[in-house]
Amino acid sequence: AQSVSQHNHHVILSEAASLELGCNYSYGGTVNLFWYVQYPGQHLQLLLKYFSGDPLVKGIKGFEAEFIKSKFSFNLRKPSVQWSDTAEYFCAVFTGTASKLTFGTGTRLQVTL
Amino acid sequence: DAGITQSPRHKVTETGTPVTLRCHQTENHRYMYWYRQDPGHGLRLIHYSYGVKDTDKGEVSDGYSVSRSKTEDFLLTLESATSSQTSVYFCAISRDRYEQYFGPGTRLTVT
Numbered sequence: 001a002q003s004v005s006q007h008n009h010h011v012i013l014s015e016a017a018s019l020e021l022g023c024n025y026s027y028g029g030t031v032n033l034f035w036y037v038q039y040p041g042q043h044l045q046l047l048l049k050y051f052s053g054d055p056l057v058k059g060i061k062g063f064e065a066e067f068i069k070s071k072f073s074f075n076l077r078k079p080s081v082q083w084s085d086t087a088e089y090f091c092a093v094f095t096g097t098a099s100k101l102t103f104g105t106g107t108r109l110q111v112t113l
Numbered sequence: 114d115a116g117i118t119q120s121p122r123h124k125v126t127e128t129g130t131p132v133t134l135r136c137h138q139t140e141n142h143r144y145m146y147w148y149r150q151d152p153g154h155g156l157r158l159i160h161y162s163y164g165v166k167d168t169d170k171g172e173v174s175d176g177y178s179v180s181r182s183k184t185e186d187f188l189l190t191l192e193s194a195t196s197s198q199t200s201v202y203f204c205a206i207s208r209d210r211y212e213q214y215f216g217p218g219t220r221l222t223v224t
Contacts, residue, residue: 032211036215042217043203043215044156044203044205044215045215046212046214049211049212090155090156094210099210100146100158101213103155103156103157105153105154105155106155
């Protein structure tokens, strides 16, 4: 069965620091990859997605992610975080085999002033 | 934001009582999903629907049933609630299975 690993459970950064959140998946076939963000007390919102083409994808609010097929990874990055980026971030993978999204356990990002 | 509403938004119920959560969409999307969110587990799929009257189980379906009699409504029922079903429940919709849009969530507490 496919699985998604987010190894960073809780990350604390100061404002303006650079961010990289790891996401690895276990599936050898074609995948569609997503990052969702959940601000405190809110529902999940789509941050960015990768279906095909350029492995570097840009999303909303200055976030980007790079798909590295050989490493089964889809890490999320932002050059300079803001206090308003404090949220929980979920990586998700869709495969045709499972026909459903599989979510990682999430990374809680805390940005301090 | 996608047109998804969930009701109720908060509910406290006692062990052994039946509970029904409702998800309503105005987007006419074919696919609808129910997830539960628990600390340390992320989101786990309970059931999903790929059309009216067409539903299937997810990874944590035990103790839950669903129904979809209209495109816009997807109901999740806990036949006899247990404390282990205390959670936040999210509904999601999708036009094509890939991109999913989430509702505001229902916080359920089973005492």
